[in-house]
Amino acid sequence: MLAKVTPQQDTGWGVIYRLNGLFAEVEELAPSGKYDEWNIKLDRIWSNLVYRNPLEWEMKDGKIISVKLSDDDFARKDFLDNKILEAKSDISKAKKKMLPEDDKKITKDYIIAKKRLYKALMLKEIWLRKYMYELGLYLKEVEHNPAGAMWGK
Numbered sequence: 001m002l003a004k005v006t007p008q009q010d011t012g013w014g015v016i017y018r019l020n021g022l023f024a025e026v027e028e029l030a031p032s033g034k035y036d037e038w039n040i041k042l043d044r045i046w047s048n049l050v051y052r053n054p055l056e057w058e059m060k061d062g063k064i065i066s067v068k069l070s071d072d073d074f075a076r077k078d079f080l081d082n083k084i085l086e087a088k089s090d091i092s093k094a095k096k097k098m099l100p101e102d103d104k105k106i107t108k109d110y111i112i113a114k115k116r117l118y119k120a121l122m123l124k125e126i127w128l129r130k131y132m133y134e135l136g137l138y139l140k141e142v143e144h145n146p147a148g149a150m151w152g153k
Contacts, residue, residue, distance in 0.1 A: 015048055015137060016137055018048055019045060019132060019137060022041055022045045023045065025041050026045075029041060030121070030122075030125070035117055035118070038121055039084060039124070042125055045132075049135060050069060050073050053069055055067050055069060056069070077124075080120065080124040081124075083116075083120040083123070083124075084117065086116070086120075087119075087120050088117060090116060090117075091110065091114060091117060093109070093113075094107055094110035094112075094113050095110065097109065
């Protein structure tokens with residue numbers, strides 16, 4: 001006989017499963033420098049976290065004229081996305097300053113812009129992980145001694 005599972009449990013486990021899969025992909029993309037793909041995966045994680053938040057539909061004369069998230073989640077994401085766009089813009093500007101014969105040389109401005117992009121993406125990822133924890137979708141930390149966890153002590 002199968003155990004009875006409620007829809008609430010199915011949804012929770014499904015979200016956790018999807019989030020773990022997406023974070024596993026993030027763990028590959030971030031160190032490999034695939035920043036655009038990393039950002040897209042972070043957006044997929046975000047959409048899996050805010051699905052339960054209500055949308056505000058603005059109507060006029062029986063037609064939809066706008067829709068937005070009703071809380072400040074979108075504002076926070078938008079702020080972080082703007083930091084990412086600013087860094088990408090700085091990278092583009094740094095590339096334009098480089099002469100064609102300098103194609104193999106990396107300038108200080110380019111390195112600084114790349115570091116800003118990495119930092120902005122990392123901040124977005126950390127925010128998403130904290131948000132996931134706030135929603136109760138992160139595993140609880142119970143082992144404070146990594147050696148004990150490894151060796152079963």
